[in-house]
Amino acid sequence: MKNKFSIVLSIALLFIVQVACQQDANQTASQSAQNITPTDSAASCAQATIMDPNQAKPMALMMRQMVINADSMKQRILRNETLDSLQFRFIKFYLVEPTDPNVLEPNFFEKSRLHQAAYMEMFKHPKEQVKYYNLMIASCVSCHKDYCSGPLKRINKLPIDL
Template sequence: MKAKSLITLLLLLILMACKNKQTVEPNKPTPLVEEKEPMQMYQMSEMAAYMEQMYAAHQQMKQQILDGEEITKLSFDLENLHSAAFTDPKDYDAFFKSWANRFKQYEIQMIENPEQAQHYYNQAIQACISCHEVKCAGPLPRIKKLIIKP
């Protein structure tokens, strides 16, 4: 009986030892990192690029207002709010158009009423905040920093 058990055990060990093993070919180095698909570069939409341009312009306008300088013109075209292409065309809806039109009105008022530039500037920034709270919250912390505090 002991001999049968010993033979069975020996056969099991031999079978397990003969199991297929993966061998590394000596000429092919084992990669240290898994190969992945190449990264796709983020392509900013026309609207995103336009909003970045407006953000930079409003940083300058904020400083001008704080320095007591008059803002006589905008460095960007307000009509691009209605012509720049969105990442998702569905985002150009009635909600966006409504806030974009308010923003345009405040920007025009800021130029036409230099004595109330800070008020209209803040109203324009608040229009951006109100729209971004619903549409695209990502840039909200940056936009909120544009507000001129009394």
């Protein structure tokens, strides 16, 4: 009788220890996930997106639309169609919340300004769309080299080869 009791007790103990260990492991896992919050702002956006694709910040969502638009502009230019500024309105991404608030510094706003200028310039030169479209994409690249290098691979597919 005494033996049976100690067996039950030790099984129960084993179980409790196991649960406690699991909880500990879970805690460490979620803690290290939090620690992934990057210090390197160049990689921050891509990492955050991979971590939580459904919780993307407004700036990330706008950037996704910008790639779609750029690709659609590229297709139109390749078909010799004139780009319509009303169809491709400039998206004011620099006014909305980014994944990493540290990007909101003077250099970022300067690069935003240059990008917007290059974007508007594109519609003023219907006879040189390839050149001005490529300059616009170059201004995406210029900012991404400083703030968010993850998507560069994708952005570098956007220029039109002359």
